[in-house]
Amino acid sequence: MEQALGNQLIEVRRNLHLEPELSYEEFRTTEKLRKWLTDADIRVLDLPLKTGLIAEIGGGEGPIVAIRCDIDALPIEEQTGLPFASKVPGKMHACGHDFHTATILGAAYLLKNREAELPGTVRVLFQPAEETGHGAESVLESGGLDGVAAIFGLHNSPDLPTRSFGTRTGALTAGVDRFEITVQGTGAHAATPENGVDAIVTAAQIITSLQTIVSRQTSAGEPVVLSVTRINGGFTWNVLPEIVELEGTVRTHNEEVRRIIPDKMTRIIEGIAAAAGAEAKLHWYPGPPATINDGYWADFTKEIAQQAGYEVYDIPPQMGGEDFSLYLQKIPGAFVNIGTGPAYALHHPRFDVDEKALLPAAQYFALLAEQALVRLKEELR
Ligand SMILES: [Zn+2]
Ligand SMILES: [Zn+2]
Known part of the structure; x- marks a missing residue:
């Protein structure tokens, strides 16, 4: 049986x-x-x-x-x-x-x-x-x-x-959120970056700085994972593109921590973009808690x-x-x-x-x- x-x-x-x-x-x-x-x-x-x-x-x-x-x-x-x-x-x-x-x-x-x-x-x-x-x-x-x-x-x-x-x-299991970031610069010839606003260098700084949310801005006792999983920008070797897109995910266990992450990301993204003379925006897609x-x-x-x-x-x-x-x-x-x-x-x-x-x-x-x-x-x- x-x-x-x-x-x-x-x-x-x-x-x-x-x-x-x-x-x-x-x-x-x-x-x-x-x-x-x-x-x-x-x-x-x-x-x-x-x-x-x-x-x-x-x-x-x-x-x-x-x-x-x-x-x-x-x-x-x-x-x-x-x-x-x-x-x-x-x-x-x-x-x-x-x-x-x-x-x-x-x-x-x-x-x-x-x-x-x-x-x-x-x-x-x-x-x-x-x-x-x-x-x-x-x-x-x-x-x-x-x-x-x-x-x-x-x-x-x-x-x-x-x-x-x-x-x-x-x-x-963790709260799972997805994000997209668009970094808008000004295209230029790769030989004369001073004539544009480099979206690639700006995106690179954003990616690196986002990790400080995990390492410096949230408690070591509260798990946070922030992963950038896609970078899209440029189409050839001698042109600086106008736009770079990033995508990724944030994982958290504490709902309080989860709630403050998008604001912290926005501050970094917009601050770095402003310093470079570019514009950047965060799009947030909440998943299950x-x-x-x-x-x-x-x-x-x-x-x-x-x-x-x-x-x-x-x-x-x-x-x-x-x-x-x-x-x-x-x-x-x-x-x-x-x-x-x-x-x-x-x-x-x-x-x-x-x-x-x-x-x-x-x-x-x-x-x-x-x-x-x-x-x-x-x-x-
Ligand atoms: Zn599955
Ligand atoms: Zn499954």
Whole structure:
């Protein structure tokens, strides 16, 4: 029975892996999930979601908890050579969301078997568009999480070996913001820079000075990463261009620190540009905030992981992003990492997961959801 479910979940994961879909295009994936759930007699909620879905198990007066996975893939050409590698050119489940989906589907099957014993309701959330950083917003707007008292989510970890588990209280992933900077100078012949305003030298000074925000203007106790990841300017060797564009990202854990960074950047960018006689502008594109785990529920996930036989680790905070953070701003809960490694990093074209981690992860999430209901019910007493 257990072996059969394990094999079934591997089939599910490989099926999804073969046919990856990008953010907000997960129509086939959503249809497959709808079928797998309804075939198992699990009710799918009628919600205004374009892609993704929420199913429900249990009912009655008791509390409601939610378990969440993400279902989207990435615009990456797969290079694993696996027999079930992506058959869609340029698209790949390179973040393991196929593993997450199979895990939570498996948990739904296991919870369905215990539906009569559940002291409440479990909402099973298959979220679209995590990779955009905004997929959680559409789920919150759909009303599908209304009334939920605690929420849990997972990411696979290629850094943790199979059968190990990691989480922490407080910030687990970072706030992720994107920026663009345009530096406007005046073009000139490379031989006579005095006749123009050099946007390239100005951009170079801006790039270097921005690092002083990390090293001199924020506390060493508060992690900040500022990375300039793109420079665009010029088209040949003997002309100074008029415009240089920069792009990059800022990662933070503390919302206060996050809030003051754009002002500090603007001061540097505009000040250096003014000194050079150029003009420069910052464009800021906010992404998801840091994932802040509730201490009570983070401890609870570790307790259940221990019961489930995982090797449990308190892991350090990460600088990557995760839009599960948006749920945690509204609903208490915790985000956890399930070991699937060692393997290539997330988003690598050779990324893969250890499928042996799949059944235990499904069993863990079923146990976690049921035990959270029990705990919530005790509290209500
Ligand atoms: Zn990802
Ligand atoms: Zn991911």
